Amino acid sequence: MSHGGEWTISGARVGALVRRYWYLLRSSWPRLLDLVYWPAVQMLMWGFLQTYMAQADGTLARTGATFLGAVLLWDILFRGQIGFSISFLEEMWSRNLANLMMSPLRPVEFVAALMIMSVIRLAIGIVPVSLMAIAFFGFNLWGMGLALVAFFVNLILTSWAVGLFTAGVLLRNGLGAENLAWTLMFLLLPLTCVYYPVAALPGWLQTVAWTLPPTYVFEGMRALMLDHVFRADLMAWALGLNLVLITGAAVAFLALLRSARHQGSLLQMGE
């Protein structure tokens, strides 16, 4: 095994950490149930609302027709970040972080393992719920085809960026900042126009919305579902903004980790 510098990545070390999270997930049925429970409840609620609104005429019915797609894509964004953050929080809750920080594990490997776990946790939640959406409402998320891949990549990148920034804040400030992990993404819920078009926002807020990558994804989803057009331009914008966002989050994470080493926060991981 390589014992190189800070930026060396060892598949074995990343695998070790993924294995640790997998053991944990496997050992706890409430943790597994939690991955499916809330996405299923949300899907059912929005699905019934969509069915009800479909009986109306005009714009309302047209907007309502995208609710199921919106809620499932929102889940990718939200659950992706939560999957990343919870795996990180597990280390703090179990007081294991110092063990990891004093091991040969590099920060970049730690982050890679958190990213892998966010996708695994997301898959456990979203796959059964998307199948339920087919069974209950005849809505096939997978029918979006390659567009879904573009949506997924952009949403997961945003979720990792938010997760990475949150992890840095937790390292620096301890569990007192835990609520941030649960609530930060909700700031994006109104701004990224999950359930309504960007045009519904006041002008100045539209400018803010267009700085956020998920806005492009949800607009792209509506274009696909309502107009049957795949907007590659929107996906390219989202990808570009995501690269900026994730770079910024990585810089912030490393700065906060460095600050935690200066402040001795890694020794006291309580509140």
Place this chain on the structure above:
Amino acid sequence: MPEAPAIAVDRLVKRYKTGTAVDGISFAVAAGSVTGLLGGNGAGKTTTIAMIMGLVMPTSGTVRVLGAAMPDERYRVLHRMNFQSPYVEMPLRLTVRQNLAVFAQLYGVDDVARRIGRLAEDLDLVDLLDRPTGKLSAGQKTRVALAKALLNRPALMLLDEPTASLDPDTADWVRTRLEDYRRATGATILLASHNMAEVERLCDRVIMMKRGRIEDDDTPAALLARYGRDTLEEVFLDVARGRAEAGPRPADETRQAESDARTESAPHEAAR
């Protein structure tokens, strides 16, 4: 040419907003030695160990561990080090075997199953391997933490109160295992402890800290002689409470007492 020290600390300072935790300490730990870091709460022991591990950045000064400058070159040597502390736990829901397997992989241990099996036999963990770590008693958890600390056959072990809150029997058992490991491998051990009997038994040398500074630094026997005390606990109290009347004796008297102490401790050393 003398062997390079396993740890070399030079004018190390750590200041927090709330005060100075470590205040310009310098010391070197010889390879293969067992050194005790003693001091009351807030003396700076844990911060010193954390800086040696690269977990905390010094405000100023340098730390070299196994030849690597910490924390910048820590990845050159972290795989040759390990640590144990009762204040750091392993994931409680994972079984002992799972926890050890994860850490073995993190440390790049070859033939993980065999290594875990060997440690389980040595540390009497065979029956515990498939139990969740959270279901173990304090003593059992300490043995698991020791197994984790020994997984990569470290050349340097940093132990922060390795027997805290253990019953005397388990504590004695842990000390014996540490002595065995050191004897078998020639590893260097730096030990922070409040337990004076432990320090007297295990350590070749004692560094006494108070308010972030080194107050004294010598072999246990020499310290006993210098302070004119029978136990390290009494010496510890003298240093901690700053008792002037019990301070070091004049130099000539000290030399004579140290000479006596060395004579007395020789059979003890041979027995170890």
